[in-house]
Amino acid sequence: MAGFFMLPDLYFTGAGDSWHDARTMPRQGIAHALVDARNRTLSLLAAFGMHERNWRLMPSHEFSPPHWTLGNLAWYGEKWCLRDPSEIRGPAGSLWEPAAPTLLDGADAWFDADRIPPDTRWEVTLPELAVIKAYAANTLERILAQLTNLHDDSDEALEPFRMTLFREVLEAEGLIAILQALGRPLPGGMARAPWRCEPGTLSFTGGRMTLGRDAGQGLSFDNERPAQRTYVPPFEIDAAPVSHRQFLAFVEDGGYDNPAWWSAAGQQWMMFQERSVARYWSRQREGGRTVRWHMQRFGSDIVLPLDEPVCHVSLFEAEAWCRWAGRRLPTEDEWEMAATRNGTFQWGSVREWTGSVFEPYDGFLPGRDDTWSLPYFGVYQAVRGAAWMTPPAFRSACFRGAAEPGADLGWIGFRSCAV
Known part of the structure; x- marks a missing residue:
């Protein structure tokens, strides 16, 4: 790390137990x-x-x-x-x-x-x-x-x-x-831990809930305000994000070649990207006729970890998988209800696409830094959750991210709901 200095804590010592948020x-x-x-x-x-x-x-x-x-x-x-x-x-x-x-x-x-x-x-x-x-x-x-x-x-x-x-x-x-x-390695001590998706679904009877976070509760972002009551109809949602194994079944079934699973915008994106498989994936022959799927991870070629959540997929790929599987993406409301009301809802390994366009809540007022939200309303898709590199103190079920529908470089995966 020659040429880069690391900063000491010059002003405060010790840590408080209440600093978890x-x-x-x-x-x-x-x-x-x-x-x-x-x-x-x-x-x-x-x-x-x-x-x-x-x-x-x-x-x-x-x-x-x-x-x-x-x-x-x-x-x-x-x-x-x-x-x-x-x-x-x-x-x-x-x-x-x-x-x-x-x-x-x-x-x-x-x-x-x-x-x-x-x-x-x-x-x-x-x-x-x-x-x-x-x-x-x-x-x-x-x-x-x-x-x-x-x-x-x-x-x-x-x-x-x-x-x-x-x-x-x-x-x-x-x-x-x-x-x-x-294709560069992560710095030492920052290696990601494997995250296993435990399959299953969770059912919710729906009902009233409060979305977002009001001022006066510490830091809240303008797109989370004002906190508001909403009604969520009954729904069934995956307990964990879609895994590599589940996404691979779509790939091997010709999912990228069948236009029936893709929106018009998704087909255009796929043609422009010349995409026929998820980013960083490759199929390699290993002795004789045996073929195994691999992926690139920080410069290393590894066998595709089938039980880890798929990520680096665009909204178009997530939607195509859902159509193929007879499922759909969850709305923001459904995702937040599941994350706050069921302890077996697995999140925090990847950020997750939702089926909701990124829009302001009723009564929205821009914060002092309006670049967090205003440029993206109505243009980007809402993304929820946190990723494996997000420190625990910065994870919140009410946090609203946003990304362009074609974005696939970030650590974004998805889960599905029953239609």
């Missing part, structure tokens, strides 16, 4: 978690190698380049925690303009996600990597110092720091996905 962590817990998250980010960046050319190999609409990501994380934390942004209301909504200048001249132009859309992040000319690393270290040290001097422990005062923390934890998933796509 990152949304309600006190400032001491936030400080610890920020340091842990940055160390993880630096460890992941080191896995790309020290030469910047290694960081530019795979332009992608799904994820940002690693060096830009580090700069954006620093810029994001600096904007919300250090630059005292004030709200400016206008006819098109609210803007939050920082009162203080950035610590790195040009950072607003380089790392503001609103100014640099995903398509251009892989092409923009940025400062040297050493400059970005120094900027990231400087901003984090000042954020930690700001926490020590914070005299208000209210949710409102801690929200910018918690938002910054969640942003860094979530961006780590993108870095891990890029390592997977490039």
